[in-house]
Amino acid sequence: xxxxxxxxxxxxxxPDVLAFIIVGSLIGxxxxxxxxxxxxxxxxxxxxxxxxxxxxxxxxxxxxxCASATYGGSVPAxxxxxxxTPASAATTIEGYPMAxxxxxNRALAISATASLMGGLVGIGVLVVSIPFVRxxxxxxxxxxxxxxxxxxxxxxxxxxQGNIIRGLAISGIGILLSLIGYASVTGVYRFSFGSxxxxxxxxxxxxxLTGVFGLSEAIQLGMKGRVAGxxxxxxxxxxxxxxxxxxxxxxxxxxxxxxSVVGVIVGIAPGVGGSVSNVVAYAMTAQISKDPxxxxxxxxxxxxxxxxxxxxxxxxxIPTLAFGIPGSLAMAIxxxxxxxxxVPVGPWVMREHIEIVWVVVFGLLAGTIVSCVGGxxxxxxxxxxxxxxxxxxxxxxxxxxxxxxxxxxxxxWDLVVAILSGIFGYFLNRHGFSLLPLIIGFLLGAVAEQxxxxxxxxxxxxxxxxxxHPLSLLLFLGVVATGVYPVFRRLVAKGVAx
Amino acid sequence: MKKLLDGRSIMLVLLLGLALxxxxxGLGYGRNSRIFPxxxxxxxxxxxxxxxxxxxxxxxxxxxxxxxxxSRRAEAPSAEAQRVGYSxxxxxxxxxxxxxxxxxxxLVGFGVTVPVFILGFGRIxxxxxxxxxxxxxxxxxxxxxxxxxxxxxxxxxxxxxxGDLLPLL
Numbered sequence: 001x002x003x004x005x006x007x008x009x010x011x012x013x014x015p016d017v018l019a020f021i022i023v024g025s026l027i028g029x030x031x032x033x034x035x036x037x038x039x040x041x042x043x044x045x046x047x048x049x050x051x052x053x054x055x056x057x058x059x060x061x062x063x064x065x066c067a068s069a070t071y072g073g074s075v076p077a078x079x080x081x082x083x084x085t086p087a088s089a090a091t092t093i094e095g096y097p098m099a100x101x102x103x104x105n106r107a108l109a110i111s112a113t114a115s116l117m118g119g120l121v122g123i124g125v126l127v128v129s130i131p132f133v134r135x136x137x138x139x140x141x142x143x144x145x146x147x148x149x150x151x152x153x154x155x156x157x158x159x160x161q162g163n164i165i166r167g168l169a170i171s172g173i174g175i176l177l178s179l180i181g182y183a184s185v186t187g188v189y190r191f192s193f194g195s196x197x198x199x200x201x202x203x204x205x206x207x208x209l210t211g212v213f214g215l216s217e218a219i220q221l222g223m224k225g226r227v228a229g230x231x232x233x234x235x236x237x238x239x240x241x242x243x244x245x246x247x248x249x250x251x252x253x254x255x256x257x258x259x260s261v262v263g264v265i266v267g268i269a270p271g272v273g274g275s276v277s278n279v280v281a282y283a284m285t286a287q288i289s290k291d292p293x294x295x296x297x298x299x300x301x302x303x304x305x306x307x308x309x310x311x312x313x314x315x316x317x318i319p320t321l322a323f324g325i326p327g328s329l330a331m332a333i334x335x336x337x338x339x340x341x342x343v344p345v346g347p348w349v350m351r352e353h354i355e356i357v358w359v360v361v362f363g364l365l366a367g368t369i370v371s372c373v374g375g376x377x378x379x380x381x382x383x384x385x386x387x388x389x390x391x392x393x394x395x396x397x398x399x400x401x402x403x404x405x406x407x408x409x410x411x412x413w414d415l416v417v418a419i420l421s422g423i424f425g426y427f428l429n430r431h432g433f434s435l436l437p438l439i440i441g442f443l444l445g446a447v448a449e450q451x452x453x454x455x456x457x458x459x460x461x462x463x464x465x466x467x468x469h470p471l472s473l474l475l476f477l478g479v480v481a482t483g484v485y486p487v488f489r490r491l492v493a494k495g496v497a498x
Numbered sequence: 499m500k501k502l503l504d505g506r507s508i509m510l511v512l513l514l515g516l517a518l519x520x521x522x523x524g525l526g527y528g529r530n531s532r533i534f535p536x537x538x539x540x541x542x543x544x545x546x547x548x549x550x551x552x553x554x555x556x557x558x559x560x561x562x563x564x565x566x567x568x569s570r571r572a573e574a575p576s577a578e579a580q581r582v583g584y585s586x587x588x589x590x591x592x593x594x595x596x597x598x599x600x601x602x603x604x605l606v607g608f609g610v611t612v613p614v615f616i617l618g619f620g621r622i623x624x625x626x627x628x629x630x631x632x633x634x635x636x637x638x639x640x641x642x643x644x645x646x647x648x649x650x651x652x653x654x655x656x657x658x659x660x661g662d663l664l665p666l667l
Contacts (some may be wrong), residue, residue: 001637007640051650052650076663133630163549165548165550165552166543166545168542169513169546170544171538172538172541172545172652173542174519175538175542176535176539179534179535179538186528186532188527188528190531190535191519191520196666197667215584215596219589219592222592222595222623223585223589223592239622258628260599266659333656376618390622390624391619391624391625391626392616392626392631392634393617394619395616396616396621396634396638398596399599399612399616399638399642401598402599403612403642406603406655407650407652409644410653411665412603412604412655412664413664415600419596419599423593423596424501427505431506431509432506433509446537448534449534449535451534452534453530
């Protein structure tokens, strides 16, 4: 179980890696504070800049960004009633009234402590699950891998908000886009759109990811105008409030445990993230709690919100590292980072690159600690970042994305791909298409094809291989069950109604 | 709402065209090279057609209006999309800025385009002060040159007007 830990720890103890973790956590914090941005956009923008780093440093850096944005989002939610990320939406309900009562420091301390503890629970579950999922990953051959990708795509299309059919269609588009270029399995240059050179390696993954996530968000921000809310800013208060907040968090152990468990479960489910766990955990607490201050600045409510959204990314990492099926958009970017640094995504990460798994674990842990401690100390200044005008923020994001997209291969056309992907992503988002199935299809399409062709080679062309291997059959039944469930549920509901 | 539906239809038609390209282009390759893309392309095209028909004639396929987790509600546009008012002119300007940025890099490279882009966008679109725009533009110029050219030893594109060639497509 502990293979790879020493590699991860010795990398972690390098001063440059520690520096990158701190920088990554600060980037995540700032992105979290800025409404409209979050860990996904921060990771997308930062991804190309990891190109010159060694593999472990880059993964530490990205994991730290991933872990730190959620707490960053809570700072403006508490201080100026504007959630920095969707995962802090419910935090405003309890955090801002506390701040208005003159208990801003207390609320920030509760948020930091609950975030830290929630994050630790999520990461703890991830660590405990490693031996089991590693054993499971050993059972995966080509047919199982193919069925797993299929199950992942259909589950995500089902889980995301929106039309299931549209979700599946957009994941199909993602898969098709991933097939452009030279196919390593068959040695054929395909779907080149007339390009004789540029598309040989397919659509450049980093340019596509940064465009779809980063540039589309920049367009959205540019359309929106000013970033910050206009709620009145509140005074922070003294150190006594901070200490009280830290102690307060431990007064509600049941709320904390329940909310963290909700966070982890929501995280494991593909396609849903902190925005859902934050609201679900808060709603559960609001129903159960006897606190008369619920909805008006309750400590218990705030503990529920903050522990759940930070526990989520530990859960998110489980399907991502175990099977290569990202549990959230941030994890999809992390997979892009793994790919960029030569770690092929899929069930074999646990099998062949266990040190990467531990790097992600320690990176998330370090990011959580740095962001919660640093965020608490810097809260006063972080909240002021929301006052940065969009007019300066948008060109800064655009420039970072375009230079980053170019720098990976030093190819001008990658910059054009990033822009086209950004426009494509903007329109998809605008018209109700979820980006997650598209990206997962794009990241896993080539893996799925390779597994499919390899399976056919093993079985000498017979599709029966997918149904004669027990695990593959089980996964296939999962695909069928997931596909049939909505129809079944509607029929049952119709029957009950009649 | 009507406008949104129209936009969604256009998106679906474009995606359908893309899926069909993969199907028809795929038919020209050998068995192993075409089997997967053609199968995925056909399934995707069928799903898109299904979605399109359900959008245009909801009575025909009421079940496709099933939302996530079996909900019967037709999904609304994203909360973000609802919050941000849609302005075609604003969108055209945003896209034009991006394309102008790419054109600028192509012609005169990153060194010139980056500060000009930040300065121009900040002043014209963001109405930020000259000083703020200048400071950000200079900081980013230093960052681009310092980080990429000196730290990472990456030669940033200088532009075709300064003698660099565009790579072959």
